[in-house]
Amino acid sequence: MKNMAKNKVNIPIPGKPVRGSKSGAPIMALFDLLGRRWAMGVLWTLNEIEPATFRKLQDSCETISPAVLNQRLKELRAAGLVDRGEGGYIVTNMGQEIYTLLVPLGSTAKKWAKQQISKTDT
Amino acid sequence: MKNMAKNKVNIPIPGKPVRGSKSGAPIMALFDLLGRRWAMGVLWTLNEIEPATFRKLQDSCETISPAVLNQRLKELRAAGLVDRGEGGYIVTNMGQEIYTLLVPLGSTAKKWAKQQISKTDT
DNA sequence: TATCGCGCTATTAAAACGATAGCTTTTTTA
DNA sequence: TAAAAAAGCTATCGTTTTAATAGCGCGATA
Numbered sequence: 001m002k003n004m005a006k007n008k009v010n011i012p013i014p015g016k017p018v019r020g021s022k023s024g025a026p027i028m029a030l031f032d033l034l035g036r037r038w039a040m041g042v043l044w045t046l047n048e049i050e051p052a053t054f055r056k057l058q059d060s061c062e063t064i065s066p067a068v069l070n071q072r073l074k075e076l077r078a079a080g081l082v083d084r085g086e087g088g089y090i091v092t093n094m095g096q097e098i099y100t101l102l103v104p105l106g107s108t109a110k111k112w113a114k115q116q117i118s119k120t121d122t
Numbered sequence: 123m124k125n126m127a128k129n130k131v132n133i134p135i136p137g138k139p140v141r142g143s144k145s146g147a148p149i150m151a152l153f154d155l156l157g158r159r160w161a162m163g164v165l166w167t168l169n170e171i172e173p174a175t176f177r178k179l180q181d182s183c184e185t186i187s188p189a190v191l192n193q194r195l196k197e198l199r200a201a202g203l204v205d206r207g208e209g210g211y212i213v214t215n216m217g218q219e220i221y222t223l224l225v226p227l228g229s230t231a232k233k234w235a236k237q238q239i240s241k242t243d244t
Numbered sequence: 245t246a247t248c249g250c251g252c253t254a255t256t257a258a259a260a261c262g263a264t265a266g267c268t269t270t271t272t273t274a
Numbered sequence: 275t276a277a278a279a280a281a282g283c284t285a286t287c288g289t290t291t292t293a294a295t296a297g298c299g300c301g302a303t304a
Contacts, residue, residue, distance in 0.1 A: 013242070014235030020163035022184050026231035028295050037261065037291095040153045041142035062144050065262050070283060080237060094234055101226050108219055109148035110237045113136030115202060117218060120135070157261095159292065176251050187293055192252060 009074045030098075038064055040102065043049055043081060043091065047099045051087030060117050131196045152220075155201055160186055162224065164194050165203060165213070169221045173209030 012018040012032035019035075020028035034040050038061070045060045046052060052060070058069055073089065076082035081095030091099060134140040134154035141157075156162050160183070167182045167204070168174060180191055186233035195211065198204035203217035213221060 014238055015233075019160065019185065020167070020183060026235035027166065027228045028163060029230040030227060030234060031166070035157055035159055035162050037157060038141065040157050041150060043197070044149065044153070045142070053280095055280080058282095061142060063139075063141065063262090065264085066283065067263090067285090068261060071260090075223075080234070080241065094237060097230055098227070098234075101223075101230060104223050105152060106149045108135075108223060109152040112152060112202070112216055112220075114146035116136055119202065175249090177249075185293095187295080188252065188256090189294090190292060193291090 003029075009071075009078045011075050011078050033075065033099065036072065036075070038068055038072050039076070042069065043095060043099055044102065046082065046089060047091050047096065049087060051090045053088040057089060131200045133197050133200050155197065156220075158194065158197070160190055160194050161198070164191065165198065165217060165221055167212050168204065168211055169218065172212045173207060175210040179211060193239065 012029040013024065014026045014029040015024040018024050018029045019032040034043075041061060042057070042064070046057060049056065049060050054066075054069070054073075058064060058066060061069065073082060076095070077084070081092055083090055083092050083097060131237040134151040135146065136148045137146040140146050140151045141154040149231075156165075164179070165187070168179060171178065171182050176188075178193070180186060180188060183191065188224055193204060195204060198217070199206070203214055203220060205214050
């Protein structure tokens with residue numbers, strides 16, 4: 001059977017073609033990584049509860065399937081944003097740096113939510 | 123044919139179940155929106171070149187297919203982050219606010235890129 | 245009127261996701 | 275220390291999303 005490379009972890013590599021940039025611009029590579037389903041949500045959630053076991057993280061994400069969670073974790077680890085340590089999964093320094101930059105999105109998201117809701121209800 | 127409603131624009135609604143939050147936390151709703159392929163890349167690119175025609179934006183994105191670009195544009199418009207004006211697509215105030223928060227990711231992405239590359243070569 | 249650029253849409257196939265069951269391995273507990 | 279429970283995934287399979295590419299309809303030129 002040719003089962004080679006089935007659980008491969010495919011992450012964007014800066015400097016090589018990525019979604020949005022043939023030359024592999026870092027920001028586009030990062031967007032390629034974080035712009036996958038659940039990627040930012042997992043990073044965000046893990047930051048709030050780390051260290052976390054697989055199941056604890058799964059529970060905190062509320063609706064993520066184990067297959068996708070596992071996939072994202074592999075990618076985030078390969079990208080050096082997440083690691084494993086005592087007590088389970090943790091966020092690396094680089095991961096926290098990125099998380100920190102995402103934090104302000106929280107309040108803007110609230111503002112955006114109000115705008116969206118007021119647009120809906122009429 | 124079981125595919126009615128195919129041109130439907132399905133965006134996450136804060137306050138209703140979204141990926142990552144059954145109660146629809148704003149940040150998770152926003153992640154749900156921005157965590158779709160090309161979403162952040164399109165927002166980023168449009169900010170750099172706006173106003174832009176569909177084709178100009180498509181060219182700037184380098185490798186996006188028109189179907190996906192169109193889909194993302196519909197979503198971003200429905201979410202109030204992008205609009206159409208003189209000269210084509212533009213970024214709304216809310217869109218720019220979010221873009222502004224993403225900007226710092228640019229330099230962190232460079233740092234991350236170096237780290238990733240040095241991990242690869244050797 | 246023929247041509248051109250623009251804004252998409254159509255089509256088809258591949259890849260990603262979602263939902264769920266359940267198999268191993270490790271840790272508790274009785 | 276055997277049995278039970280929890281953890282960490284993996285397997286499967288149907289649905290959705292994305293990709294790749296061709297090309298249509300329309301308004302502005304030439």
